[in-house]
Amino acid sequence: MRRDQQPALAPSHGSLGTAAPLWPHENSVLAGLTHSDMSLLAPSLNGVAQGPSPKLDLGTLPSDCVYFPDAGVISILAITPDGETIEIASAGRTGAVCPIIRSEFGECLLVSTGATRASRVAVARLQPILAESQTLRATLEACRETLLLQLRQNLVCGGLHSVEQRLPRWILEMAGRLESDIVAVTQEDVARRLGVRRTTVTLIAQRLQEIGAIHWARGRVEVSDRTLLESATCTCYSALRESIGHPGHTTSSKLVS
Numbered sequence: 565m566r567r568d569q570q571p572a573l574a575p576s577h578g579s580l581g582t583a584a585p586l587w588p589h590e591n592s593v594l595a596g597l598t599h600s601d602m603s604l605l606a607p608s609l610n611g612v613a614q615g616p617s618p619k620l621d622l623g624t625l626p627s628d629c630v631y632f633p634d635a636g637v638i639s640i641l642a643i644t645p646d647g648e649t650i651e652i653a654s655a656g657r658t659g660a661v662c663p664i665i666r667s668e669f670g671e672c673l674l675v676s677t678g679a680t681r682a683s684r685v686a687v688a689r690l691q692p693i694l695a696e697s698q699t700l701r702a703t704l705e706a707c708r709e710t711l712l713l714q715l716r717q718n719l720v721c722g723g724l725h726s727v728e729q730r731l732p733r734w735i736l737e738m739a740g741r742l743e744s745d746i747v748a749v750t751q752e753d754v755a756r757r758l759g760v761r762r763t764t765v766t767l768i769a770q771r772l773q774e775i776g777a778i779h780w781a782r783g784r785v786e787v788s789d790r791t792l793l794e795s796a797t798c799t800c801y802s803a804l805r806e807s808i809g810h811p812g813h814t815t816s817s818k819l820v821s
């Protein structure tokens with residue numbers, strides 16, 4: 565597709581609203597592709613968009629695609645047969661959301677945070693494209709590795725660290741992926757991301773607000789004092805930040821418990 569052509573728009577899918585244009589790509593993974601790789605991929609890309617929503621279940625997206633967010637964040641949530649959820653990995657403008665293991669997501673949800681726009685490609689259409697480009701395979705493998713690093717660190721964090729540490733870590737990491745000090749999210753939504761009760765999130769949020777680290781009201785949490793909030797996190801925050809400089813940079817040996 566030439567830049568002067570009208571971009572293709574995706575049909576509405578589930579809760580997805582208006583479609584997003586394919587050009588220009590604010591997603592740094594797509595923006596970093598060679599012209600040759602982009603020429604292979606572009607005909608199969610569709611734009612999708614999701615407005616900010618305080619309701620988690622309005623943010624579900626189909627899981628048979630790879631997503632390249634241009635704005636906002638897309639997260640993968642594991643879900644139990646009882647409907648309990650926990651966030652296992654996410655990506656914003658500098659990454660991509662793709663199947664972490666070489667099979668279907670299974671019982672997972674894809675949910676958005678903030679006003680989200682993304683380009684997506686169906687996994688079925690991607691396979692023959694990857695067969696033609698080693699560099700594109702390597703790029704997507706790096707994106708998958710980044711998600712795997714998050715999955716590993718979240719396993720460590722969920723098993724060894726307190727919710728008092730996990731909540732500030734989640735806020736900081738989501739703010740980082742959104743490239744904003746403000747995250748449009750309710751406490752109930754965050755409780756479902758962390759796999760805890762909403763009342764637990766409310767209690768910890770009150771403490772963080774009392775010390776001036778955050779301000780949370782009307783479905784938006786603002787990082788008021790980053791240093792204070794970082795001091796409340798566990799070591800997972802700094803470990804993951806050092807390990808994921810960009811989708812292709814992985815130093816998993818630095819991950820600590």
Ligand SMILES: [Zn+2]
Pocket residue numbers: 720721722725729730798799800801
């Ligand atoms: Zn932790």
